[in-house]
Amino acid sequence: MRIGAVPAMLNPLYTERELEYQINDAEAKMAITLDLLLPRMQTLKTKTGIGPIVTCHINDYLPFPKKQLFPYAKKGMYRKIDPQPEVFEFMDLIQGYPDTPVRNEAQWDGIAVLLYTGGTTGVSKGVMLTQSNLSSNVQQFAAGFHDVKVGQGLMFIFPFFHSAGHLCMHLSLWMGLEDVLIPRPEPPILAELIKSAKPTFIGAVPTIYVGLLALEKFRKMDLSFIGGFVSGAAPLPIEIIEQLKRLTGSSMLEVYGLTETTPVVTATPWRGKIKVGTVGVPVCNTDMKIVDVETGEKEMPPGEAGELCFKGPQVMKGYYKKPEETAMVLKDGWLYTGDIGVMDEDGYLSIVDRKKDVIIAGGFNVYPMEIDEILFEHPKVFEACTIGVPDSYRGETVKAYIVVKPGQTLTAEEITAFCKERMSPYKVPKLIEFIDELPKSAVGKILRRELRDLDKKKRETHQA
Structure with a gap:
């Protein structure tokens, strides 16, 4: 950032297709990556504008003797980098240049x-x-x-x-x-x-x-x-x-x-x-x-x-x-x-x-987060997420996906009775599905969109 270059931060958990899109969209010219991810970046290099690849090791800044023992103690977390064109090791680059500060090319509004x-x-x-x-x-x-x-x-x-x-x-x-x-x-x-x-x-x-x-x-x-x-x-x-x-x-x-x-x-x-x-x-x-x-x-x-x-x-x-x-x-x-x-x-x-998640059921606005909060109050509910699904009569209806706490059992009837005591009738989930795990992003945010996709696929399979 000091030299005026713009880093584009990428999620290594993304699929190759997603990473290819983001690298090309960012017009990236160089990649800095963990040694373990080098093979993946080399594959992406053939599909993008990436040139040089700089690799880093987790143990680069560990003190002696941890740095030396790391490759043997954590074999699954270290990859040896063999000499090859346009692949560089971070520490080699650092040690090859003086430690004088580089000129600050960053712009306040850049x-x-x-x-x-x-x-x-x-x-x-x-x-x-x-x-x-x-x-x-x-x-x-x-x-x-x-x-x-x-x-x-x-x-x-x-x-x-x-x-x-x-x-x-x-x-x-x-x-x-x-x-x-x-x-x-x-x-x-x-x-x-x-x-x-x-x-x-x-x-x-x-x-x-x-x-x-x-x-x-x-x-x-x-x-x-x-x-x-x-x-x-x-x-x-x-x-x-x-x-x-x-x-x-x-x-x-x-x-x-x-x-x-x-x-x-x-x-x-x-x-x-x-x-x-x-x-x-x-x-x-x-x-x-x-x-x-x-x-x-x-x-x-x-x-x-x-x-x-x-x-x-x-x-x-x-x-x-x-x-x-x-x-x-x-x-x-x-x-x-x-x-x-x-x-x-x-x-x-x-x-x-x-705004895009609001469920319009029979002309009423239903806010999924409100339903999620109430479902979470149930002593047997570990996690919950509500979505809107198509309904021929109401336009949309409320569906709840629920993860039950370990060692507990729960029925749809119990959830319905629980909700009826705590919310207006039009907000009560009409469809309830128990699921082992809710889809989440890399930081643990529940992905409501993926649940909508899951429900859509199930309905299409059922109709077929």
């Missing part, structure tokens, strides 16, 4: 990074974030942590190709924090790492917290060293907030944001007034308005739902090579998020749903 949207709503797009965007959002987020001290540990369970992980990386540098890196975001591994690293702050998506709390080992740990939690990407069930509070006595900072906003635009005030079920208020230097869904022009008063719009220094420059898509969401400096929200009389924001 593109600093391309972060691709997760594709949860369709084909991923390259979000152009500027140096100004990155610097501004780090300072906006840091401004909320009044009592953070240099050297404290920060464990944000997000990969660096995700906007939240990217923010965490820069936040640690800005605030002088120790960034605890995660090998694999699996609850048993995380529990051990939390025990050994003792981070002061932990940030994750709700599914990570659900998984940790399901572990008896985690619930019995001494967690007094934790000073606070951060949650984002999806609403955090009240039950989870209360459990974490009982275990640690620490507060939960709920944030809301998008890749297009670098990502944070709202947050609950740190050690301030907490309103459960909200994602706080706009961070400093950020304007927010809520407009009607139909025209996008009428501003909605407190208490009424509408599309969320934001203006601030963290709002993206646009989508790379996609002027039409950019014009659809950026209007007069305002980013139209496509999310539905409600602001209360104190300015606290509650996320209702994605």
Whole structure:
């Protein structure tokens, strides 16, 4: 970034087809990758404009003798790189040049990074974030942590190709924090790492917290060293907030944001007034308005739902090579998020749903997130996700996918009875399907779109 080059961060879990699309879309000329992924990158090199490939080893910066023993102790995590054209090892390049600082070619309003949207709503797009965007959002987020001290540990369970992980990386540098890196975001591994690293702050998506709390080992740990939690990407069930509070006595900072906003635009005030079920208020230097869904022009008063719009220094420059898509969401400096929200009389924001996810059943608007929250209150439900499916009579009807807690049994009739006591009749799921696992993104966000695709395939198979 200092030399003016633009990194395009890629998700290694993507399919070859997805990676090929993003590499070509970004017009990448060079790849920097882990040694284990070299064969994959060499295949992609033949289908893209990639030239040189720089490989890195996990043990590059380990101290003696761990660095020397690593290839033998962790054979599945190390790959020897044989000499070959246009393939270089990172440490060889570093050691071959003087350590004098390079000239700073970065421009304040120039593109600093391309972060691709997760594709949860369709084909991923390259979000152009500027140096100004990155610097501004780090300072906006840091401004909320009044009592953070240099050297404290920060464990944000997000990969660096995700906007939240990217923010965490820069936040640690800005605030002088120790960034605890995660090998694999699996609850048993995380529990051990939390025990050994003792981070002061932990940030994750709700599914990570659900998984940790399901572990008896985690619930019995001494967690007094934790000073606070951060949650984002999806609403955090009240039950989870209360459990974490009982275990640690620490507060939960709920944030809301998008890749297009670098990502944070709202947050609950740190050690301030907490309103459960909200994602706080706009961070400093950020304007927010809520407009009607139909025209996008009428501003909605407190208490009424509408599309969320934001203006601030963290709002993206646009989508790379996609002027039409950019014009659809950026209007007069305002980013139209496509999310539905409600602001209360104190300015606290509650996320209702994605505009595209709203179910219109018999003329009524049904918000899936609201149903998910209620389903999660059932003592036997581990995870739940609601979608709208076609219905010849109602237009759409409500279908719930449910993961049952280990060792428990649950019936559709029990779920229906539970819902009827807690919501209006038109919101009660008419279809209920039990599933072993919900589809999730690389950061653990439940992919509602994939459930819609799954239901569509089942209906098409049944009709055939």
